[in-house]
Amino acid sequence: MAQNRKFQDFVETKYVAAGAIATADLADASVTSAKTDPLQAKYLSFLYDFATQGGAVSAITLTDLGGVAQSVPGNAVIRNITYEVLEAPASSGSATIALGLVGNVDAFKAATAFDNAAYTAASHPHNEVPLKIGPGPLPVLATVATAALTAGKFILHVEYYEGQA
Amino acid sequence: MDEWTDKNGDVYKLDTDAPEGVVRYLLSSKAKKPKKASTKKKA
Numbered sequence: 179m180a181q182n183r184k185f186q187d188f189v190e191t192k193y194v195a196a197g198a199i200a201t202a203d204l205a206d207a208s209v210t211s212a213k214t215d216p217l218q219a220k221y222l223s224f225l226y227d228f229a230t231q232g233g234a235v236s237a238i239t240l241t242d243l244g245g246v247a248q249s250v251p252g253n254a255v256i257r258n259i260t261y262e263v264l265e266a267p268a269s270s271g272s273a274t275i276a277l278g279l280v281g282n283v284d285a286f287k288a289a290t291a292f293d294n295a296a297y298t299a300a301s302h303p304h305n306e307v308p309l310k311i312g313p314g315p316l317p318v319l320a321t322v323a324t325a326a327l328t329a330g331k332f333i334l335h336v337e338y339y340e341g342q343a
Numbered sequence: 344m345d346e347w348t349d350k351n352g353d354v355y356k357l358d359t360d361a362p363e364g365v366v367r368y369l370l371s372s373k374a375k376k377p378k379k380a381s382t383k384k385k386a
Contacts, residue, residue, distance in 0.1 A: 232367075237367060281348070
């Protein structure tokens with residue numbers, strides 16, 4: 179088969195004229211927080227799923243939506259937390275849940291009964307928010323106390339700015 | 344991170360018995376509460 183060297187070079191260098199890419203050329207949901215400029219708010223979503231993480235009395239590290247470990251970056255200025263319930267937490271006892279970070283377990287929500295309205299519907303936990311974290315990245319925690327959870331699935335949507343060191 | 348201290352002084356340790364893929368911490372020691380000031384009046 180005859181080859182067109184110039185065309186191959188064109189493709190391999192991924193040449194794109196300035197301003198040639200339109201929004202319509204981007205795949206849906208392809209612009210991640212990391213690709214927006216530093217002045218834009220960034221977003222991370224953290225998952226608690228009883229089916230995989232259990233509900234033992236403990237400080238449970240939340241994951242990304244795929245079940246992979248994830249942390250809020252160092253120096254982040256957290257400006258908003260949104261709680262999205264997928265399955266209301268359940269317990270056979272008087273379980274409480276606090277939401278926060280390693281080193282500050284109730285940064286987002288102080289220990290509150292599992293069946294409180296804050297956990298059975300969408301809410302805005304904001305205990306110490308806005309909040310700037312230290313230089314190191316921090317995992318997000320759901321801290322279960324008093325009794326274990328027996329069900330529950332929720333997402334914490336964390337909105338933050340990239341703070342300065 | 345195997346151990347860390349919460350802002351209130353509570354110490355948490357990694358739960359080594361957690362199922363694979365689950366990272367959770369157990370409260371290993373509670374912070375000591377400050378003693379209340381004595382209400383007794385000095386003679």
